[in-house]
Amino acid sequence: MDYFLQNFPQQLVNGLEAGSLYALIALGYTLIYGILEMLNFAHGDVYMVGAFLAAGAAGVFVHNEVAAVPAGLAVALMMVVAMGGAGLLGVGIERVAYRPLRNANRLAPLITAIGVSLFLESAVQVWVSPAPVLVPSNALVPQTVFHVGTVVTPLTGVMLFVVAVALMVALDAFVFRTRFGSAMRATAQDREAATFMGIDVDRVIMVTFFLASALAGMGGVLFGLRYASVDFFMGYLLGIKAFTAAVIGGIGNIRGAMVGGLLLGVLESLVGGFISSQFQDSFVFLALITVLLIRPQGLFGQPLADRA
């Protein structure tokens, strides 16, 4: 028991850090599912490309572990490049791969998404780097480590959590407080009726893909700064876990994805810390199965009949 009490705060902090990344990526799954009712399985790889864009931008500004421009500016530019680049990639994927299939059988876009996912992984592996690429995090952000009581956490971990939560709050405000956000929700509820309002549905879908992918891009930046290394396969397991988080929260529900992500991160960390780190992933998917059995619509989802 003493062991548990002593280590619980640390595991909780670790869990919130990982969970905020899951939540950021889960939001993308849920936004796109909400609008198109499709699972964009390439989303984890958009995050990976975002991380590589950030690493590439960092490489331009940092030579021999010394930043050529003020570090704050370099980090800001990394964020712009990664969010903008990932956002455009998402829009491009929708335009090229998903839009032609919009009225096709539901399975077609799903399989296409898996294809896009494999394409992105292979493209980065072959054309960029098969080995992990280092992000010169130590030249860009202070490598301060905070000690609060028994809890130890680096500044980059706190940054990950704070920036992710800030973006979630901003996204929530955009979707629930602005006119365009209302148009997004209207399109999600009844696409044809949205066109009757004069809403340009193609544009709504484009903006949704941009937002979802830009959030993933930011996830890539934060991951790179925290762990100082990115690789072409990093989006695979993370994408699946974020998808799990979105389903646990109730796919299509924005607040559900945020809570689902944080819960999943904490659960994973507690299991890793107190039960077995080898069974960590098994427990994540066990949680998914449990939620699906007890509450198939997810924690925040409406029952299906209500969605018609």
Place this chain on the structure above:
Amino acid sequence: MQDVEVRYGPVPALRDVSMEIRRGEIVCLLGGNASGKSTTMKTVIGSVRPAKGSVWYEGEDITNWNTSRRVAQGIAIVPEARRIFPRLTVLENLMMGAFIRNDRAEIDADLDRVMDMFPRLKERHAQKGGTMSGGEQQMLAMARALMSRPRFLCMDEPSMGLAPVLVEQQFETIQQLNETGITIFVVEQNARMALAIANRGYVLQSGRVVLAGTAGSLLENPQMQRAYLGI
């Protein structure tokens, strides 16, 4: 609408349909199930594109315009089965109706106007659309369409699923709207009610116009009486 043919796959749903709705009129479109009524309506609003023929509005060929452009030019629709946004509040639904507009002050004035017209919506403005009764949802669908300040309003089966007293109210509202200068095109199963308020009517059967004329002449027409009026 000229010589319009609409196909779903190889099957034509409308064949050589021509109709004309003049400014200020109420025109009704009658016909049985699967006669092409809803397809006609979708062709007007732009949800389906004709394979042949053209659609004209205020002197312009709008055949290739998408729906949002048509809505911006003053066409609005009260769709079949209402199609309100169930998880937006009543107020948000109404604001979606005004999506194409940017005149905030005028929008607020119109909000007051439609809420005076349908006091029920005012009472329930913060409630989710999907939690209201069928009659209230029909009011909301109508009010939402009015929020775009349409010059041409299409209504697809406005009486469907409503209690008789509400149907009568509904048709009264349609007449009042017409008196404010809105041209109205209404698709109906309830032929008698529709002809009572319409200037002219068209009758569709298997995707073709089989009868057309003033409301009076249709009411008198023996074929019409037998098939749709139950006389």
